[in-house]
Amino acid sequence: NQTVTGGGTAPYLKSLNIASTGTVNFSGTIGIGTDLIWTSGTISAGTSKIYTQYGSGTINLGSQVLYDLDLAHSGYSRAVTGTLYVSHNLTVSGGTTLGGTLDVKGDITATSGSVTSALIVSGSGAQSISSTAGFPTGTVTINKSAGVATLATNLSLSTSGQDLLLQSGSLDLNGKTLTVNDLFTLSSGTTMYTSCGSYSPSSGVKFSNSGTIVGGSNVYLSIDDVTVTEGSAATLTVSLSGVNCAAVNFNYATTDGTALAGSDYTSKSGSGSIAAGATSTTISVNTTADGV
Secondary structure (H helix, E strand, O other): OEEEEOOEEEEEEOOEEEEEEEEEEEEOEEEEOOOEEEEEEEEEOOOOEEEEOOOOEEEEOOOOEEOEEEEEEEEEEEEEOOEEEEOOOEEEEEEEEEOOEEEEOOOEEEEEEEEOOEEEEOOOOOEEEEEOOOOOOOOEEEEEEEEEEEEOOOEEEOOOOOOEEEEEEEEEOOOOEEEEOOOEEEOOOOEEEOOOOEEEOOOOOOEEEOOEEEOOOOOOEEEOOOOOOOOOEEEEEEEEOOOOOOOEEEEEEOOOOOOOEOOOEOOOEEEEEEOOOOOEEEEEEEEOOOOO
16 A cells, blocks of 8 residues: 655645555645546545646546545646546636536535536535636536535526536525526426525526425424423424524424323414524413312
8 A cells, every 4th residue: 555645735746647556545735736647546535635736637537536626727727537526525726627527525616717527516415516716617417315505606507508407405595696508407306495596597498397496495493392380381482493584484283292282281273483584483382280
């Protein structure tokens, strides 16, 4: 086995070719000047970061997986061959990245550069998508086994022919604006939370929805437990897990547990609402002093 330990963005390796019969361990931030090529062996990325810089070249890692990747080769170009797998975060901060597919399981942040690659958002946990410049211009596919992909900024997929496919999992617009140049598809079983954000297209031949669109946020309701003296009112607090941009309406009804309706409390049902921007409301239930 061998270990490649990076010392930050400088000094950096002019190129790195992996042709091993064992395991090559990556550690720290490893600067790469031109080519990053794998032909044999196993890459164990740990919690390392690959930082591309100062030169044009090719990235071809086959089925090997990186941890963090920062495409930072300002003024230069990188050609991606096949699919480049990133198990944690992807940052695009400079340069031109051409072709291939970026498959990312962590957060995606694009601030500068040009990337023509396709993008797959494939993590099983929460993922954040942020773009001010340099976001990939190929087809974007959200294919999550669990968790939610959330927009941290407005996102414009503005390249001619650029599609967005919500293939599996959930997307939360988080109050932001999503614009898709070409086809926007929600597959069966998927969910998009608008959280009072907007999206286009939202109808017509370029929009296909077999999933579920929720106008509010990706939040849930809970109710607390209370202990009171018999004969007094029990005040129950209904809470939201987070702030919602629109009112959340719900129905409720009491059911017997150790307390019985009529002898221990007065049954109650109805509807309630938590106003936009608020996180809780209360329900009052009268109890009966039966001496037991």
